[in-house]
Amino acid sequence: MKKVSPFSPTARILVQIVMIILVVASLLPLYNVISASLKSIDEYPTNPVLLPKAPIFDNYKYAAFAGHLIRFTVNSLIYVPVGVALYVVICLMAGYAFGKMRFAFRRSIFLLVLFMSIFPQLLLATQVSKLISLMHLTNTGLGVILSWVAYFSPFGTYIMTTYFADMPYELVEAARIDGASQVRILVSIMAPLALPMIATIAIIGFQSMWNELPFSMLILQQESLRTVTLGIAVLRGEYGLRVPILSAALVIAMIVPLLIFLLFQRYITLGVTAGAMKG
Amino acid sequence: MHNRRGFERDGAAPYVFLAPLLVLLAAFMIYPVVMNIITSFTEWKGYGPWKWIWLANYKTMIADEEFWTSIKNTALMVLYIPLSTIVTLLITAFLREGIRGWKVYRAILYIPNLLGYVLMGVIFSIYLRDDGVLNMAIKRLTGSTIHFLITPVLAINAVGFLLVVFLHLGFGLIYFLAAMNGIDKSIYEAALIDGAGFWRTLFKVSIPSIRFSVEFWVVFSFIEVFARMFSFIHTLTQGGPGYSTFTLEYGIFIQAFSKFKVGYSSAWSVVLFLFCAMISIAQIRLMKRRDE
Amino acid sequence: MKKFILGLVFVSVFAVVTVAAQTLTVWDFKYSEVNAGGSQAPMKANDAAFEKANPGVTINHVAQPTDSTQYYQIIQSAATSNAGPDVAMFHPGGRVDGFADILVDLDPYIKDVKGQFTQASIEMCSLNEKLGNPVKVLPLTMQGFGIYYNKAYFKKAGLDPNKAPKTAAEFLAACEKLKAAGIVPITTGQTYTIDFFLRCEAANTYGPNVAGLVDGSQRFDNPVFKESAAFVKTLIDKGYIEKDGLSRPYFMDAIDKFASGGGAMFVGLLSDVGNWKVFSDKLGADNLGYFPAVNFADGTYKDQQVMQGAGIAYGVMKWSKNQKLAAAYVKFVTTGEGAKTYSAATGALSPNTAAAGGATIYPVLKAIQGYLKNGEKDYIAIGYNGYEDDSNRLCDRAFVIGDLSIDDFVAAYQKLITK
Known part of the structure; x- marks a missing residue:
């Protein structure tokens, strides 16, 4: 197809300038942290901004082992995928039920769930930690996973519901006439159709859980169990680590999210791989 | 959602599908919320026995300057939502035109969103200091320093801008690009034939076609402002300087976990709860309109 | 002996069962x-x-x-x-x-x-x-707080490195000379530099009566305390407390900055971190001076050491x-x-007298120990739970933001402690 741009050459340059400013604004904070992570504790106070005179990697060694960042990352890599899997299944089932099934109080229950999606964690934190303790799940991965799934599911359910609600009802009707069970309709017709949205909520779920702080702080009280986000929050603090070491810890903590992004970029970007005019 | 009139019901199956969600919500959300309302009428440290003091917490709250400051600060964050929506839509439209390097832009702008509030809060607490990279650049250009973190008006606006606009931009781009990608191409072609330029295409074709996505975005932003920003504020400003970035959510945290006035903190929570209810009602209205 | 053997038997029997667990x-x-x-x-x-x-x-x-x-x-x-x-x-x-x-x-x-x-x-x-x-x-x-200074910088600015600028006039004059010599007079960190300074001055103002602040028998609108609050304001207005430092976390950035020669004076701690040992080790044991507070002319008490x-x-x-x-x-x-x-x-100071001692190679520790005899309470630590947070925010308002006058600050500060 013809390549037409609505931008004049001047506009095109202006747009590029805006984009470059945005990119620089996004990357500068990262530069700040990366350059600090390569400086010695003695160099940083006198040279906080410029590139390190002689880059050192001690801070990384220190953060990774003494600061347990590797251990924390492994912990996150265990809890979060399990949490996301549970969350996707729960949101998928509930989203389908709300979006395409008929039952008493459907709307009221849905509104209740929607209402929950707005709840601040701090409002729940004290009671949630008490509940987890009553279930003897304090200091367990399961405890924190349950709290995450419970807390983040309403939002995922909401997204799945709107998605299913928008699907033509004829698809369900046709399947039903074929005599398929509801489980079958969900698993073999609806879920595959909803795959892009499932990928979306999985990513939202992954990020939400990976970055979660208040619940994990109260439930995972043992150092060896901490998540990477909690680890960072613990390292920063009143008598906390110096900026170079904290920076190294931050860079280590960035690795997994960045890798996930690189590996799953296609899904994260919802499969949009072409600009409109190139279609 | 579909109107249920005229349909027969699906028996037990929906309840089975909903059971895991509802059980979790009953335990981890409804129970804590109910307890929260109860404890707002008590004097309680968060453990041990409590003392019923009925409305005393609410009376204290209404007279508490901190409380009104926190309301004001939270309201200020909300004002960034329209800006966030407009900026995100505009940049999405740039990218949608397939400008050179749009995929790279989309990927890089997503990074802040990817790293999350705790990491970004800590990163910005280093970056925005008077001796951080940003101020060094500003000093080179203008010869003076901008005290982002210790000037109240700058601190609250920095938090508002970063949290509502900047940190969500990447997610918004992806979300809106996908939504615009779903628009029938022939509509765009028709607009092009009509001689519609960039702005007209954006306001007459793109935005109206993805209206529901935009509404979703607004709701999402409200949720972030009211219920998710604690980690960012806690790692960036701790509510300071003074009470400049002290939000309702942060106040709940300070009352409950710094002063151990859990009963009093619950009264603040009830206010937050009421705000959430208002957002929900707005959301329900939107949905009703969509159904019709 | 019998008891001992019985004890042994008891221990060995239960060792397997209980002790192992x-x-x-x-x-x-x-x-x-x-x-x-x-x-x-x-x-x-x-x-x-x-x-x-x-x-x-x-x-x-x-x-x-x-x-x-x-x-x-x-x-x-x-x-x-x-x-x-x-x-x-x-x-x-x-x-x-x-x-x-x-x-x-x-x-x-x-x-x-x-x-x-x-x-x-x-x-x-x-x-x-x-x-x-x-x-x-x-x-x-x-724990306690006090003012450390870098003797080399004092010398460079033409000050007597062995004479601590303990009176308000001396302190201001020293700051002026240091500033003129291109040296940052007071290395600063948010918000504790101001907070710790006021705690030092409270000990100096109220002497053995600090605890009276909590029960109301002493008040913050005491003219001497007010003078010290106004003094902090002066230090900021004159640029002796670097404005850039107010966005820098006290822990550990400001501490590291002073330890690496970033300024001439620092309101530091006696124990834990940012203490005499850290600074002596970094700046040279003979290069570090110390005094517990600035003395104001109207004050009844001099050289009091704030102490927890x-x-x-x-x-x-x-x-x-x-x-x-x-x-x-x-x-x-x-x-x-x-x-x-x-x-x-x-480098923490132990309150256990049987464990104290040693570390005599640090002259500054000797100075501190001398002042410890004038040890006075720290009002922050005896305030209510969360008082420190409230107090810091109020200090922010008065000294960092500047939306409270000194009179308003002192009045608000008084209201706070009796809350």
Whole structure:
């Protein structure tokens, strides 16, 4: 197809300038942290901004082992995928039920769930930690996973519901006439159709859980169990680590999210791989 | 959602599908919320026995300057939502035109969103200091320093801008690009034939076609402002300087976990709860309109 | 002897059953300090020594958040579920009072060692900071604040490096000379530089009557205290307190900045971090000077040293199934070799008189010890739970933001402490 741009050459340059400013604004904070992570504790106070005179990697060694960042990352890599899997299944089932099934109080229950999606964690934190303790799940991965799934599911359910609600009802009707069970309709017709949205909520779920702080702080009280986000929050603090070491810890903590992004970029970007005019 | 009139019901199956969600919500959300309302009428440290003091917490709250400051600060964050929506839509439209390097832009702008509030809060607490990279650049250009973190008006606006606009931009781009990608191409072609330029295409074709996505975005932003920003504020400003970035959510945290006035903190929570209810009602209205 | 043998039999019979299963969990907000001179190394050494002395016991030492709000949130969460560590670290004062219900009274366990601790420290560690009330925690360090200065910079600016600028006039003149010589007069960190300075001045203003601030017999609108608040304002307005420093965290950035020669004076700590040892080691033991406060002409008291009899301390939790062992652990690390090991590695001052001493190569420590005789209470530590947070925010408003006049600040400050 013809390549037409609505931008004049001047506009095109202006747009590029805006984009470059945005990119620089996004990357500068990262530069700040990366350059600090390569400086010695003695160099940083006198040279906080410029590139390190002689880059050192001690801070990384220190953060990774003494600061347990590797251990924390492994912990996150265990809890979060399990949490996301549970969350996707729960949101998928509930989203389908709300979006395409008929039952008493459907709307009221849905509104209740929607209402929950707005709840601040701090409002729940004290009671949630008490509940987890009553279930003897304090200091367990399961405890924190349950709290995450419970807390983040309403939002995922909401997204799945709107998605299913928008699907033509004829698809369900046709399947039903074929005599398929509801489980079958969900698993073999609806879920595959909803795959892009499932990928979306999985990513939202992954990020939400990976970055979660208040619940994990109260439930995972043992150092060896901490998540990477909690680890960072613990390292920063009143008598906390110096900026170079904290920076190294931050860079280590960035690795997994960045890798996930690189590996799953296609899904994260919802499969949009072409600009409109190139279609 | 579909109107249920005229349909027969699906028996037990929906309840089975909903059971895991509802059980979790009953335990981890409804129970804590109910307890929260109860404890707002008590004097309680968060453990041990409590003392019923009925409305005393609410009376204290209404007279508490901190409380009104926190309301004001939270309201200020909300004002960034329209800006966030407009900026995100505009940049999405740039990218949608397939400008050179749009995929790279989309990927890089997503990074802040990817790293999350705790990491970004800590990163910005280093970056925005008077001796951080940003101020060094500003000093080179203008010869003076901008005290982002210790000037109240700058601190609250920095938090508002970063949290509502900047940190969500990447997610918004992806979300809106996908939504615009779903628009029938022939509509765009028709607009092009009509001689519609960039702005007209954006306001007459793109935005109206993805209206529901935009509404979703607004709701999402409200949720972030009211219920998710604690980690960012806690790692960036701790509510300071003074009470400049002290939000309702942060106040709940300070009352409950710094002063151990859990009963009093619950009264603040009830206010937050009421705000959430208002957002929900707005959301329900939107949905009703969509159904019709 | 019979008793001893019986004891032995008892121990050996039960060793297999109970001792093997004994794990003491210790929560600690200092244990994450893995850097050289940090707390973890001496704590690990003490844990190992305790395990050796008590075969079959394992110490599970958990590094908890250093951020005190986060830390007490976790303690509160443990209290909510009535389960948690056997031993936990606390800041004595309002925080311990707030958690008094979940802390074991230590008196029965510490009869033999109580006399070793300074009276001020035992007072601070007792319920409601009153001697004679149950002792709730045992102190590991004592704390205080004062002004350190870099003698080389003083010399460079034409000042007498061996004469501390202790009067208000001398202090201002020194700042002016330092500034003229291109040296940052006071290295600053948010917001504690101001907070600590005011705490020093409160000791100087009220002398032995600081505690009266809490019960209302003393007031912050005292003209001398007001003068010191106005003095801080002057220091900021004249640029002696660097404005850039107010966005820099006090811990550890400002401390590191002073330690690396970033300025001439610094309001620092006596124990824990940012203390005499850290600065002496970095700047040279003979290069570091110290004085406890700026003396104002109208003040009744001079050279008073603000002091928390106890800075950080360990307590035994009520839900612990091994309270006796837990108390033994707390005693072990706060007395004798345990206390010595910790102090020697970190530079913390121990309130345990039997463990004090050593470190004579530091002239500045001698100076500090001289001033400790004038030790006065720190009002922040005896305020209510969360008082420090409120106080810091108010200081922010008056000195960093500047939306409160000194009169308004003093009035608000008075209202705050009696809240």
